[in-house]
Amino acid sequence: MPKVIFSQEKQEISVPEGTTIRDAAKLLNISGIKGVNLLAACAKCLACRGLSSHGACRVIVTEGHGENTNSLTLWEKMCFMSPFPNPVMGLSYLENPEQTRLACECKITGDITVDTNPDLNLFGENFFS
Numbered sequence: 001m002p003k004v005i006f007s008q009e010k011q012e013i014s015v016p017e018g019t020t021i022r023d024a025a026k027l028l029n030i031s032g033i034k035g036v037n038l039l040a041a042c043a044k045c046l047a048c049r050g051l052s053s054h055g056a057c058r059v060i061v062t063e064g065h066g067e068n069t070n071s072l073t074l075w076e077k078m079c080f081m082s083p084f085p086n087p088v089m090g091l092s093y094l095e096n097p098e099q100t101r102l103a104c105e106c107k108i109t110g111d112i113t114v115d116t117n118p119d120l121n122l123f124g125e126n127f128f129s
């Protein structure tokens, strides 16, 4: 079974192939949504419970992205490349486009390492350049 390491929480778990990062995090009682901004705070209150409707469960897959996950879903592309439903998603995708995923859409097919609740760096190299 694939192993998922949640680096910030220093926890890991083995899950059946095809499990989403969100479901793996739930098994360890790790919250995928923290109020880093007003929209995320609202999203936490109005959490979609994995229905992929608010787009606030973004994570960074630091190791194993691509080879050990499914490819970006249509919904992820919509969230990351348009200002709806949450403009912060698009900004965060610009910061790290190769590794940003929605926890509820990203299926695990091999060993991965995940950073939950990544900070948004509006002054990083990819912004305003």
Ligand code: FES
Pocket: 022, 047, 048, 049, 050, 051, 052, 053, 054, 055, 056, 057, 102, 103, 104, 105
């Ligand atoms: S849990 Fe709502 S978009 Fe992922």
